Amino acid sequence: xxxxxxxxxxxxxxxxxxxxxxxxxxxxxxxxxxxxxxxxxxxxxxxxxxxxxxxxxxxxxxxxxxxxxxxxxxxxxxxxxxxxxxxxxxxxxxxxxxxxxxxxxxxxxxxxxxxxxxxxxxxxxxxxxxxxxxxxxxxxxxxxxxxxxxxxxxxxxxxxxxxxxxxxxxxxxxxxxxxxxxxxxxxxxxxxxxxxxxxxxxxxxxxxxxxxxxxxxxxxxxxxxxxxxxxxxxxxxxxxxxxxxxxxxxxxxxxxxxxxxxxxxxxxxxxxxxxxxxxxxxxxxxxxxxxxxxxxxxxxxxxxxxx
Amino acid sequence: xxxxxxxxxxxxxxxxxxxxxxxxxxxxxxxxxxxxxxxxxxxxxxxxxxxxxxxxxxxxxxxxxxxxxxxxxxxxxxxxxxxxxxxxxxxxxxxxxxxxxxxxxxxxxxxxxxxxxxxxxxxxxxxxxxxxxxxxxxxxxxxxxxxxxxxxxxxxxxxxxxxxxxxxxxxxxxxxxxxxxxxxxxxxxxxxxxxxxxxxxxxxxxxxxxxxxxxxxxxxxxxxxxxxxxxxxxxxxxxxxxxxxxxxxxxxxxxxxxxxxxxxxxxxxxxxxxxxxxxxxxxxxxxxxxxxxxxxxxxxxxxxxxxxxxxxxxxxxxxxxxxxxx
Numbered sequence: 001x002x003x004x005x006x007x008x009x010x011x012x013x014x015x016x017x018x019x020x021x022x023x024x025x026x027x028x029x030x031x032x033x034x035x036x037x038x039x040x041x042x043x044x045x046x047x048x049x050x051x052x053x054x055x056x057x058x059x060x061x062x063x064x065x066x067x068x069x070x071x072x073x074x075x076x077x078x079x080x081x082x083x084x085x086x087x088x089x090x091x092x093x094x095x096x097x098x099x100x101x102x103x104x105x106x107x108x109x110x111x112x113x114x115x116x117x118x119x120x121x122x123x124x125x126x127x128x129x130x131x132x133x134x135x136x137x138x139x140x141x142x143x144x145x146x147x148x149x150x151x152x153x154x155x156x157x158x159x160x161x162x163x164x165x166x167x168x169x170x171x172x173x174x175x176x177x178x179x180x181x182x183x184x185x186x187x188x189x190x191x192x193x194x195x196x197x198x199x200x201x202x203x204x205x206x207x208x209x210x211x212x213x214x215x216x217x218x219x220x221x222x223x224x225x226x227x228x229x230x231x232x233x234x235x236x237x238x239x240x241x242x243x244x245x246x247x248x249x250x251x252x253x254x255x256x257x258x259x260x261x262x263x264x265x266x267x268x269x270x271x272x273x274x275x276x277x278x279x280x281x282x283x284x285x286x287x288x289x290x291x292x293x294x295x296x297x298x299x300x301x302x303x304x305x306x307x
Numbered sequence: 308x309x310x311x312x313x314x315x316x317x318x319x320x321x322x323x324x325x326x327x328x329x330x331x332x333x334x335x336x337x338x339x340x341x342x343x344x345x346x347x348x349x350x351x352x353x354x355x356x357x358x359x360x361x362x363x364x365x366x367x368x369x370x371x372x373x374x375x376x377x378x379x380x381x382x383x384x385x386x387x388x389x390x391x392x393x394x395x396x397x398x399x400x401x402x403x404x405x406x407x408x409x410x411x412x413x414x415x416x417x418x419x420x421x422x423x424x425x426x427x428x429x430x431x432x433x434x435x436x437x438x439x440x441x442x443x444x445x446x447x448x449x450x451x452x453x454x455x456x457x458x459x460x461x462x463x464x465x466x467x468x469x470x471x472x473x474x475x476x477x478x479x480x481x482x483x484x485x486x487x488x489x490x491x492x493x494x495x496x497x498x499x500x501x502x503x504x505x506x507x508x509x510x511x512x513x514x515x516x517x518x519x520x521x522x523x524x525x526x527x528x529x530x531x532x533x534x535x536x537x538x539x540x541x542x543x544x545x546x547x548x549x550x551x552x553x554x555x556x557x558x559x560x561x562x563x564x565x566x567x568x569x570x571x572x573x574x575x576x577x578x579x580x581x582x583x584x585x586x587x588x589x590x591x592x593x594x595x596x597x598x599x600x601x602x603x604x605x606x607x608x609x610x611x612x613x614x615x616x617x618x619x620x621x622x623x624x625x626x627x628x629x630x631x632x633x
Contacts, residue, residue, distance in 0.1 A: 021540075025431040028424065029444045032508065035459045036447070038476055042462065053472045054479050084315060091318045095325045102333055103360045110356035114349040122357075129368055131619040133569050135591050135608040137371035139378065139601060144366070165321035172325065177367030180360055208341030209352045238452030240572040241588075245596060257454045261576045264458055271462060271474070278458040282451050289450035293443065296450075297516050 043068055043275035050271050068276035081251060082259060082280050089255040089281075091168050092243065093236040096175035100232045101225055103176065104183030108191045109213050111184070113199055123188065129181040138245055141177070145170045145246070167253045171246045175236050183228055186299070190224040191217065227299035230292055234285050256281040333359075372612075378605035385601045393606035403590065409499050410586045413570060416500065418563040421507045422556060425514025429522055430544060442519065446512035453509065453572035460505045461577050464491040495583035502584060505573050510566065514559045521555035522548060554625060561622045568614055587611050 041055045044064045053061070073083045111123045148159035162169060194217065202212045218225070236242075240257045247253040249262060260277050267273060289296060336355055343351035382389050397403045425445070432441040448456060465475030469488050473479040478488035492498045525548060533547045549556070571588040578584045580593065587607055595604025 018540075021431050022435075025428060025435075025441065028428050028431075029441055032445050032448065032511070035463050035476070035508070036451075039459045039462060050474065052474070054474050054476070056476075056479070057472075087315045087318055091322045095322055095329070098326050099329060102330070103363070106333065106356050107360040110353055114353045114356065116348050116350055116353045119353075126364070127623075129364060131565075131612075131615055132368055132372055133588075133608065133611050133615055135569070135588055136375045136612050137368055138608075139595050139605060140371035140374035141367055144371075165317040168318070168321060169325070173363070173367070177363050180364060181368070184360065208345070209349065209356070210337035210340035213356075214337050234450060238454075240452070240454050240575070241592070244592075257452050257572075260458065261454050261572070264454075264461065264576050265579055271465070274458050275462065278455045282455045285450040285452070286447070289447070290443075293446070297446075 039275050039278055042271060043279045045272075047272040050275070068272045069280070072273050072276045073280065082256060082277055084251050085254060085256045085259045086280065088168075088247075088251075088253055089237055089257075089284075091165070092171050092175070092247070092253075092255050093233050095168070095172045096179065096236045097229050097233045099172060099176040100179035100183045101229045104180060104187045104228065105191070105218065105221065105225060106213070107180075107184045108187035109209075109217055111188060112191045113212075114209065126181055126184050130185060132181075134178055134241060137178070138241075141174060142245055145173065164252060167247065167250075171243065171253065174242050174246045175239070178242065179232050179235070183232065186228055187221070187224065190221045194220060223295070223298075226292070227295045230288065230295050231299040234288065234296075237285055375605045375608050378601050379609045380606075381602050383600045383602050389602065393602045394610075396603060397606060397610070402585075405583055406585045406587060406590045409496075409584060410568065412496065412499050413503055413506070413567050413586060414564055416503050417506045417510065417567045417570075418560050420503075421510040421563050422514045422518075422560050424507065424511045425516075425559070426518045426556065428511070429515045429519035430548070433519065433522055442515065445515050448509045449512040451509070453505075453570075454576050456505055456509050457573050457576035460501075460508070461492075464501060466490045492578055492584075493582050498578065498582055499584050502573055502577055505577070506567060506570060510563050514563065517559050518552060518555055521552040525551045554628070557625055558622065561618050561625075564618050565615055568611060568618075587614075 038055045041058050042050050044066065045055065045058060046063055046065050046067065049061065049063060073081075073086075075081065107126075111119060111126070144157065145160055149157040160170065198216065199212060202216055207215070237255070238257065239255075240261055243255050243258050244261075247255065247258065249258055256277075260274075260281055263270075263274060263277060336359075340352055340355040343355070378385050379393055380390060381387060397407075428441075428445055432438050435441065451459070462474075463476045464478075465473075466478055466488055467473050467475070469482075473482055473488055477491060482488055491501055529547060529551070530543070533543050538546065569588050570586060571592065574580055574584055574586055574589045575592075580586075580589045585593075587610060591604050591607035591611065593604075594600040594607060
């Protein structure tokens, strides 16, 4: 392609636009990274430096320490104890992610490839559930899980009185329920793209739906499963509201987000702890994000409405 | 040093048991399903595949929606019928009117600015040499929790009295420019706008990624034709690119609007809803879970739901139109 001949005025104008454009892009890029950089730098500065000088003065006064992390992760005097909360975040996010991904794939398969009347209406119903805000479900679901349910005097669900690690179960359940509508919707898009001839050939060979799902469909939609798993993991890891309500604030079950929000409220001025703590909560999502960015973007592109 | 690995083992053990048990049940289900009857209609198969998710969705979402709606016309304990009192309360309390106004501010500013910044950035870095790195920079906040982002920005807004060294970036910039440092999060409505900045900062990356994909899908020959007609970059954006990707822009706007309506973490972490910054989702949490006002909390949830519905309807219509166009 040869560029059309330009007048000198046009050329000057184009050069100016492209320079202004680059400048604008750089300004945005800086605004989007500097706040995080400030947090990181501060988290490795000694307490008295954080409190008395800006983190940008670190170049003039490069005293660095890992003490903040040590304190916020392991000290028992109520200053963080984030290591335990870190384990909790994992114990909440991993099962929730597995449950949502597997159940979504299973349900999506049934809604695409099984033949039964009302199938499409069921899918529309699941699609519609995506719009329900979490807030609509919180009060009744919490009551159901903590007080149980009786229908006509018969106890159909006993009240759960969970202790210790078993307290994770309601949190898993809540996250699974809230993740399913979007998960099923995303998986439906992928499962529906599989060629009809493939499924029908397997049927003709005598394979049942269970076998087709396990042996053919799951391997074929593996990349989509990874995308959904990633979205779901990040979403659960970063969630505050569901955890606040279903896990409470105890060190036995509460995830990092709950602990950090609490620290921001009660120890709002202790920046040495808040900065290190915030980074502890960010490190896993950032690693996951940087290593699997492509899957993450694909998941976002496939469906962007989260209930 | 107080970290006790022994105290953490039960958690990991229960994690392992939970996942293993779940996978075993699903594996068993997949075996059982093929043992069942095979007829023209897949009733048995559908029952096996759909029951787990079906039960969860009915018990965990459908029933609660109905229940919350019922609770919204009952009193604080959820026992006596009070008609529309909870809704009337909302519209007569100055604090709650303020909450509604704040939510309106959020919905007006956050989606529009996040989408615009994301779009501008996507256009600016499109086909540049550093496109991938540049995109990652804007996208990175998407991976951070709202709580983490709130702490990052709370630090940017920190205040130290005039005359001493500032530790918050915003006040330092103000001081460099010759101004007086301020306690940014105390004065309304500026504080709400500063909280909105945090959401824009998080969501712009999402807007950028989705819109960038749409820009790349604009056929080259259309751009080429416009260029041959002597259109400059500015005109090309407004007359060619934007009309072509408009459906995507609309989807992004609405998706962020829905997110914005439900915003909770940012307000809770940065101000706790104090200094007149509360929003609907935050107030709902306070009423239902802190003050034990189930009726009022439920009514606020219903309002949130009603506000979300039209947005999603537009979204669905939009999706259907683009599907048909394809």
